[in-house]
Amino acid sequence: MDRLREAVGPEACSNRTADLYTYGFDASIHHRTPDMVIQPRSTDQVSEVMRIAYQHGIPVVPRGGGTGLCGSAVPVQGGIVMDMSRMDSILEISVGDLCCVVEAGCVYQDLNDALAPHGFWFPPSPGSSDACQIGGMVAANASGMKAVKYGATRDYVLGLTFVKANGDVVKAGTRTLKDSSGYQLARLMVGSEGTLGIITDVTLKIAARPKTSAMVLAAFPDPEAAGRCVSAIIAKPLIPSSLELMDSVSIDAVNKALGNPLPDCKALCMIEVDGEPEIVEKELKIVEEVARSEGAITVEATHDRKAMNRWNNSRKAIMTSLAALRPGYSSVSLADDMVLPISKIPAAVVAYQRIAEKYDVTVATYGHAADGNLHTKMLLDPNDADSWQRGEKAVDEIFEATLALGGSVTGEHGVGISKAPNFHKERSSVIPTMVEIKKAMDPKNILNPGKLDQWEGSILRMLRYPCSEYQD
Ligand SMILES: Cc1cc2nc3c(=O)[nH]c(=O)nc-3n(C[C@H](O)[C@H](O)[C@H](O)COP(=O)(O)OP(=O)(O)OC[C@H]3O[C@@H](n4cnc5c(N)ncnc54)[C@H](O)[C@@H]3O)c2cc1C
DSSP: OHHHHHHHOGGGEEOOHHHHHHTTBOSSSBBOOOSEEEOOOSHHHHHHHHHHHHHHTOOEEEESSSOOSSSTTSOTTOSEEEEGGGOOOEEEEEGGGTEEEEETTOBHHHHHHHHGGGTEEOTTOOTTTTTOBHHHHHHHTOOOTTHHHHOOGGGGEEEEEEEOTTSOEEEEEOSSSOOOSSOOHHHHHTTOTTSSOEEEEEEEEOEEOOSEEEEEEEEESSHHHHHHHHHHHHHTTOOOSEEEEEEHHHHHHHHHHHTSOSOOSSEEEEEEEEESHHHHHHHHHHHHHHHHHTTOSEEEEEOOHHHHHHHHHHHHTHHHHHHTTSTTOEEEOSSOOEEOOGGGHHHHHHHHHHHHHHTTOEEEEEEEGGGTEEEEEEEEOTTOHHHHHHHHHHHHHHHHHHHHTTOBSOSSSOOTTTTHHHHHHHTTTTHHHHHHHHHHHOTTOOBSTTOGGGOOSOSOSSBSSOOGGGOO
16 A cells, blocks of 8 residues: 555555545445555556556556446445546647547547537547546447447547556557557457446547437327337438437336326337438428337427427436335346347337246336436335345346347447346357456456456346355
8 A cells, every 4th residue: 555655646545444445336236345446647657557456466446536336436346446537638639630539538529519619529429428437438438429420439449548557558559540550459448347447538530519419309109100110210211329228117107207208108219310401391291100100199399499408308218216116125237238239128128027027027218228328226115125036136137038038138338247147148159269368468367356257157246235145
């Protein structure tokens, strides 16, 4: 600890009880207290910390905004939590070169606020945009509502600097739009969840902001009709800038919490189109026609920014509204981020509801339906072991149903702990190669150990809730 304090300064190190307790959480169901929190200010400091940790075999877990939903920033083997939030500078915005360079701790929204006056943006748009950091987004390959048209974080990473487990600094990629020079190591860090290195700066491609946008809100009598509408819009062909689907549990939760901002129906689609005004006008009409022809009960269209914000905020309020739906119950992220072939969305929504009924748990299904990404949240009594057990069985069946439909366990949140057992089932052919890469880059297994392919057994361990059966 003395050497670490020397490396970064005493003000950047803490082992105060309150800090250790706080840094044991992310936004998942898990908690584990680390031994020390370090807040570096430079790549050199990160490198020095890693040299010391490597020498002594101390686990190090890099942490961005701590908004991850699957436990990937929880220090399950203790050690050091490396909080990147002091490395938050925007180092360069180069509109002429279509790129920007930021430190890893830069918050997503801060970058977009800085890009806006130039007429540019970094589009992935996660729901956590006010808090998540660019380093965390790269490490999780985050995306969000706009992915159907604008892609995920991986599509924008041109280069990055990372510090290896032994403290060596690697500058991967370039600040050019193309690069064919050997292994694409910057891309290898995308989705690495803190297990291969500490990212300290990132060079991102940027995109021109769309001139205008408009939205349609279509209410349906059942999720199948809503799902058909999603496929029919894409098949036109028409790529919306976002297309959100909500099931009846999500609609009900938001209407109860926010005073009925949404139509009372079994499923709805919020569809946004963007671009040049005349194209937006044309596409809006096509979307309205498709929604009606697929059986929508009501179809509302708007160009009004305030109305669009109201709809978008209702969609974003699902998580918090669910938490208030049933007193004494918590809304938890377990099987929360499945991704499916777009055509399988209706079958998945129906299957998830059947599984919820079978295990007597409340499950809300919603998500970015046009890129096949469905989220579920489950309401559980966090103090009741039986509630957790039914939840875990439901989770396993939701993942089984997803894989049977040709999907995958996570589209944007990552694996961490919550998806690990089902990730093992899905990607058994990939895991031996992942193990080899991890051994080559982190031979002492000190970078975020115990996650991804290394998590063993049930996900009901190290819970943040006071259910004694599941505390380690
Ligand atoms: C309300 C809410 C809404 C959300 N909506 C979305 C959404 O729409 N789309 C989406 O994709 N996700 C969403 N998420 C999940 C989460 O915000 C994303 O996964 C995000 O990318 C995490 O970023 P972070 O900075 O908070 O990272 P953290 O949670 O701190 O860490 C995530 C992982 O990245 C690693 N990491 C962090 N920084 C670094 C670094 N500098 N170098 C190496 N590894 C690092 C950590 O070790 C960990 O494994 C949501 C979460 C919440 C709470």
